[in-house]
Amino acid sequence: MSRPLGGEVSVRVEAPVDRVWALVSDVTRIGEFSPETFEARWTRGSTGPAVGATFKGHVKRNGVGPTYWSGCRVTRCEPERVFEFAVGTDTVSVTHWGYRLEPEGTGTRVTEYYRLEPSLPLRLYWLVLGRLRGRTNERGMRTTLERMKTVLEEEQ
Template structure:
């Protein structure tokens, strides 16, 4: 259980898994203190994956497993945002999702719009299973942020988010993911978390590298 910080408990604790490897835990903030993680996950510390307790629980949802990576792109925030927010570009950016399309007649990004992605598990150069995922846009501010939930029926599985910040003559792009704590995902992350965390990080780094090349090529 995560406990609120107090005297002698104001720093993150480290406890050991059965394997002897450390598991970092971020403590719950005191009431009135700055949030540890907001909905866009932009306020969370880099690294990980970490177990981060959001200050505002949504319908009983608890801890998020999440991670993020950043990259500098020598292009304007508007240019980079356009490439990401038009999900039809996903196949040019993602190592796993080789195509995506808007649903319900949508033609562009807006909060609430749905799209689906065609995924080859393990990467488009592998022979992993192929399937569609349904997604719903949750964050959409032109030139600033774009985020979406991956959903299964009415249940949210995970959240992906991109933040775009002016930096010098270009843009600092931060991509993050967070798993919603469903019982299945708790078990999955317990068994495969370290491997999947490293895999997701590599994929995000690859995505931002492709985004950088595409945006800077004009």
Template sequence: MTMQQHEEVTVTMAAPVDTVWSLVSDVTRIGEFSPETFEAQWLRGADGPAVGARFRGHVRRNEVGPTYWTPCTVLECEPGRVFTFGVGSSSNPVTRWGYRLTPLPERSAVEVTETFDFTAAWWAQAYWLVIGPLRRRRVRRDMLCTLERMRAVVEG
């Protein structure tokens, strides 16, 4: 039985949803927040978030290496609500990363959930069985770090 692996972390940010959206959907700023991805560049004429837009991320795995560029494609883009991109093949990404925004009007805040999904492909199951527990912990820690750094910016 193959199963897609899913992780998510939620942080509440005391900021307008448009401010938070501008930050989570601007891939060129990810280096300010992510422990692993230290830069990203829009590709093929893209200059902002839109379904199908391509970019590449410069990753330093686990903050120590290896270091490599990875192709990404925006899969979902609903301003003020959701921004998701796939890593790897645009038609069958190995991982999906995303941000889901839930405004909390009574608190003038936004719940920001960062998500990670690892492919359910048969070839990846052995990897996830061996490396999965360590990678899962790392992903959750890094998502929390990313969201806390973003919160410091939007609340600052």
């Protein structure tokens, strides 16, 4: 049985879903939280989360380098439920990243996830380096979510 081409991490945040949504869908704030993406900005006239909106993320791979800009396009935008974007070019998506939100009592369960496109080159990459990269991604997602949690809970 093959392993999925991706992973996810969930954290419960003691904040209402509308506040969590406002944070996870504001790509310009990702640099405050992510260990790899240290800044992002909306592009091509996009100003906020909507399907088709575009932005660029400035990434320092593994937190040490190389450093590069990644083009992104919002692929799912369901306010207070799902925010997802594809990373790649206008014609080729490599990875999808996203956040799922679920109200949970007085707080919100937020899940950050990623999945690689199931193309042959990415399947081969995942076969060889998937376990290592998957662990790195999961550590990064946990760090991102814990930092978001701290900010959201301090703002209460």
